Amino acid sequence: MREADLPVLPAQPGVYLFKDAPGSVLYVGKAKLLPDRVRSYFDQASRRAIPKMGHIADEAQRLEFITTQNEVEALLLESNLIKQYRPPYNIILKDDKQYPFLAITSEPFPRLVLTRRQSKDGKRHFGPYPEAGAVRRVIKLLETVFPIHTCGEPGQHPKKHCLYYQMHRCSGPCLGAVTPEQYQALFAQVEQVIKGDIDQVRERLQEQMRRAAQDMDFEYAATLRDRLQALERIGGTRQSAIQLGTEDLDVLGVALAGEYAMVQVFFFRRGRIIGRDKRLMQGARDAPSAEALTRFLMEFYGQATSLPGLILVPEPLEDQEAPTAFLSQRAGKQVELRMPQRGDKVPLLEMAMHNAQAGLESEIALLMRRGENPALAxxxxxxxxxxxxxxxxxxxxxxxxxxxxxxxxxxxxxxxxxxxxxxxxxxxxxxxxxxxxxxxxxxxxxxxxxxxxxxxxxxxxxxxxxxxxxxxxxxxxxxxxxxxxxxxxxxxxxxxxxxxxxxxxxxxxxxxxxxxxxxxxxxxxxxxxxxxxRLRDKGVAKSVLDDIPGIGPKRRHLILEEFASLEELYRAPLEALAKLPGVGLETARRIKEHFGGPGSGGDKPGFSIEPR
Structure with missing residues (x-):
C-alpha cells in the first residue's frame, strides 16, 4: 500500500484497520491523532526501528478508520475489534489469545492487579484490554487519584512511614492508619471510577479540598487538587459505549454531500461495540437523509442474519411503520426504531453521525485524488x-x-x-x-x-x-x-x-x-x-519616477516592467537597478536617493508603503 492511497484522515483520536486485498483485517491500532500515527507506517525511520510497521503497510491494500471522542475510548474500541477480527499482526494474539484484565482483589486491603484470566477467587474483573501496557497505565492513573497502597500485601506495622504515605499517596494500611472497612469504602470509589461513574467521587474530593483549605492544610489541599485533575482526565476519556449494561442495539449515522450519501452502523452487543459497517450510496442529490436511511435499512437488514431489538436513527423516517414491520418480520421479534432526544444513547448517535460525516469526506477526497471528482459528475x-x-x-x-x-x-x-x-x-x-x-x-x-x-x-x-x-x-x-x-x-x-x-x-x-x-x-x-x-502600484510608481531627473519614458517603462510594485522597487538593491539596460550606476543611485531606500544612505524612505 502506498501513502498516496491512504484515505483523508481527520486529526482526531480513533482506531484504524489495515486490510488486505480480500478485505481481511491485518492489524488494528489506536491513535491519539489518526493522521500522525498512520503516516508513521510509511516513514522510513519508523520502518527501520520497527520492521513490523513496514510489513503491515506493504501487505495492506486499504485502510479504514473509526473516530472516537478520546484516546481511552479508542483503546477500548481497539480491544473489541481485536477480539472480533483476530488480526495476524496484533501482538496480543500470541499470548494464548488471552486478553489482560484489570482486577480488584478480594483481600481485606484490596489491590489493583493485572490478570490474564477471569478467575473465580473473588476478584472483580474489568476489561478486557488489548495489551498489558494499557492495564498498567490505567492502574497508574487510578493510583494518582486514590491513596491506595502500591506495595505487596500489608504485613506488620513498619517502624517508619514510607514515602508514599508522607506524600498522601497512600492511606497507610501497613501503619494501621486505616481500617479494612474504610479501605473497602475507598475501593468502592475506585470501582465507581472504573465503571465511569465519577460524579460522586468528584464531589467528595471537592468537599475534602475545601475542608483542607479551611483548615489551612494547603499541602494536602494541593494533593487533593492534583487528584481532582487526574479524575477529570479519567472522566474526559471514559468510553461511552460501556455504559449500556447488557443491551443489544445498532446505531445509525448518515451524511450527505451532493449526489453521495454515507450511512454507518455501529453494532453494540451486551453493552460493547463489536463492529461497524458502512455503505456509500449514489443518487442522493436533493434527497432527504431519511430516504437514505430507509434505503439502507431495507438493503442492509434485508440480508442480515440477526437483528437487535433496538436500532437508533438520527431522525424519524417518513414512513416508519413499514420499515419497522419489515425489520420485525426479518428478526422474528419486535424491533424498535428510535430517535433518542436525551440520555446515555445520545452520545452514541453523535459518534455514528460524526463518523458518517468523516467517512463521507474521506471517500470524496479519495475519489478526487484519483481523478474521479464527484463534483464534476x-x-x-x-x-x-x-x-x-x-x-x-x-x-x-x-x-x-x-x-x-x-x-x-x-x-x-x-x-x-x-x-x-x-x-x-x-x-x-x-x-x-x-x-x-x-x-x-x-x-x-x-x-x-x-x-x-x-x-x-x-x-x-x-x-x-x-x-x-x-x-x-x-x-x-x-x-x-x-x-x-x-x-x-x-x-x-x-x-x-x-x-x-x-x-x-x-x-x-x-x-x-x-x-x-x-x-x-x-x-x-x-x-x-x-x-x-499590481497595476495600481505601477501607476503610483510611474508618477513617482516622473519626478526623478534623468528618467525618461523609455527608462520608466523598462523599470516598471522589471518591478511589479512600489515595494519591490523600493527594496531593490542598488546593483540590481544599475544592471538594467540604459540605467547605469548614477541613475540607479539617483533613484535610490529619491526613494531613500536601502543602499541610498538615507534614513527614511521618501514615500510610505501601505501594508496589504
Missing part, C-alpha cells in the same frame, strides 16, 4: 451538460473607480486549479466602469486570435457575476459562433447559479457542484484583484 447532471466539465474556465472583472480595469481567467482541470494556464487581461475598449462591456471584450479576446488557437476550449465557462455579466458573455460567444459552449454565472451574495438563458438554479449548500463553482469563482476574483493591485 454532479455538475454535468444539474447543468444538463453533454459531458463532464473537465476543463472549467472562470472569469472576473476588477476596477477601481473606472481606472485600471482588468479581467482574470483561471482554469480548473479535473476540479483542480492549473496555475500555469491562468491569464490576465487589461481592458482596452472600455472607458469608466462598465462590467458588462468589459466582460464582452474579455470573452471576445479569449475565444479569438492566438489565445483561442493555443488553448483548449472549455467544457464550462463560469462568470463571477449575475445576469448582466452572463448576458454580455453570451453575446460575445454568439457573435463568434460559439453558442454551444456551456456558460453559467455565480452571484456572490445569493450564491445562485445563473444559466445562459437567464434562469436561476439554487443548489443545496452541501452540494459538491456548488462548492466547486465557488472555488473557481473565488480563485478568479483573487487573481483579478491581485493583478489590479
Amino acid at each position: 454532479e455538475l454535468q447532471q444539474v447543468l444538463k451538460l453533454p459531458a463532464r466539465p473537465v476543463r472549467i474556465e472562470g472569469f472576473d472583472i476588477s476596477n477601481l473607480f473606472g481606472e485600471h480595469t482588468v479581467a482574470s481567467m483561471v482554469v480548473f482541470q479535473g476540479g483542480r486549479p492549473q496555475n500555469s494556464q491562468y491569464r490576465r487581461f487589461r481592458i482596452r475598449t472600455v472607458q469608466g466602469i462598465n462590467d458588462f462591456a468589459s466582460m464582452y471584450e474579455v470573452m471576445t479576446r479569449r475565444h479569438s486570435g492566438s489565445l483561442a488557437e493555443k488553448t483548449d476550449p472549455p467544457d464550462l465557462i463560469l462568470i463571477d457575476g449575475g445576469k448582466g455579466q452572463v448576458g454580455a458573455a453570451k453575446k460575445a460567444l454568439h457573435e463568434l459562433g460559439l453558442d454551444h459552449l456551456p456558460l453559467v454565472g455565480l452571484a456572490k451574495r445569493e450564491e445562485i447559479v445563473i444559466l445562459a438563458d437567464g434562469s436561476e438554479l439554487l443548489l443545496p449548500r452541501e452540494s459538491l457542484a456548488l462548492r466547486l463553482l465557488q472555488a473557481v469563482r473565488d480563485e478568479a476574483h483573487r487573481f483579478a484583484i491581485d493583478y489590479h493591485r
Whole structure:
C-alpha cells in the first residue's frame, strides 16, 4: 500500500484497520491523532526501528478508520475489534489469545492487579484490554487519584512511614492508619471510577479540598487538587459505549454531500461495540437523509442474519411503520426504531453521525485524488451538460473607480486549479466602469486570435457575476459562433447559479457542484484583484519616477516592467537597478536617493508603503 492511497484522515483520536486485498483485517491500532500515527507506517525511520510497521503497510491494500471522542475510548474500541477480527499482526494474539484484565482483589486491603484470566477467587474483573501496557497505565492513573497502597500485601506495622504515605499517596494500611472497612469504602470509589461513574467521587474530593483549605492544610489541599485533575482526565476519556449494561442495539449515522450519501452502523452487543459497517450510496442529490436511511435499512437488514431489538436513527423516517414491520418480520421479534432526544444513547448517535460525516469526506477526497471528482459528475447532471466539465474556465472583472480595469481567467482541470494556464487581461475598449462591456471584450479576446488557437476550449465557462455579466458573455460567444459552449454565472451574495438563458438554479449548500463553482469563482476574483493591485502600484510608481531627473519614458517603462510594485522597487538593491539596460550606476543611485531606500544612505524612505 502506498501513502498516496491512504484515505483523508481527520486529526482526531480513533482506531484504524489495515486490510488486505480480500478485505481481511491485518492489524488494528489506536491513535491519539489518526493522521500522525498512520503516516508513521510509511516513514522510513519508523520502518527501520520497527520492521513490523513496514510489513503491515506493504501487505495492506486499504485502510479504514473509526473516530472516537478520546484516546481511552479508542483503546477500548481497539480491544473489541481485536477480539472480533483476530488480526495476524496484533501482538496480543500470541499470548494464548488471552486478553489482560484489570482486577480488584478480594483481600481485606484490596489491590489493583493485572490478570490474564477471569478467575473465580473473588476478584472483580474489568476489561478486557488489548495489551498489558494499557492495564498498567490505567492502574497508574487510578493510583494518582486514590491513596491506595502500591506495595505487596500489608504485613506488620513498619517502624517508619514510607514515602508514599508522607506524600498522601497512600492511606497507610501497613501503619494501621486505616481500617479494612474504610479501605473497602475507598475501593468502592475506585470501582465507581472504573465503571465511569465519577460524579460522586468528584464531589467528595471537592468537599475534602475545601475542608483542607479551611483548615489551612494547603499541602494536602494541593494533593487533593492534583487528584481532582487526574479524575477529570479519567472522566474526559471514559468510553461511552460501556455504559449500556447488557443491551443489544445498532446505531445509525448518515451524511450527505451532493449526489453521495454515507450511512454507518455501529453494532453494540451486551453493552460493547463489536463492529461497524458502512455503505456509500449514489443518487442522493436533493434527497432527504431519511430516504437514505430507509434505503439502507431495507438493503442492509434485508440480508442480515440477526437483528437487535433496538436500532437508533438520527431522525424519524417518513414512513416508519413499514420499515419497522419489515425489520420485525426479518428478526422474528419486535424491533424498535428510535430517535433518542436525551440520555446515555445520545452520545452514541453523535459518534455514528460524526463518523458518517468523516467517512463521507474521506471517500470524496479519495475519489478526487484519483481523478474521479464527484463534483464534476454532479455538475454535468444539474447543468444538463453533454459531458463532464473537465476543463472549467472562470472569469472576473476588477476596477477601481473606472481606472485600471482588468479581467482574470483561471482554469480548473479535473476540479483542480492549473496555475500555469491562468491569464490576465487589461481592458482596452472600455472607458469608466462598465462590467458588462468589459466582460464582452474579455470573452471576445479569449475565444479569438492566438489565445483561442493555443488553448483548449472549455467544457464550462463560469462568470463571477449575475445576469448582466452572463448576458454580455453570451453575446460575445454568439457573435463568434460559439453558442454551444456551456456558460453559467455565480452571484456572490445569493450564491445562485445563473444559466445562459437567464434562469436561476439554487443548489443545496452541501452540494459538491456548488462548492466547486465557488472555488473557481473565488480563485478568479483573487487573481483579478491581485493583478489590479499590481497595476495600481505601477501607476503610483510611474508618477513617482516622473519626478526623478534623468528618467525618461523609455527608462520608466523598462523599470516598471522589471518591478511589479512600489515595494519591490523600493527594496531593490542598488546593483540590481544599475544592471538594467540604459540605467547605469548614477541613475540607479539617483533613484535610490529619491526613494531613500536601502543602499541610498538615507534614513527614511521618501514615500510610505501601505501594508496589504
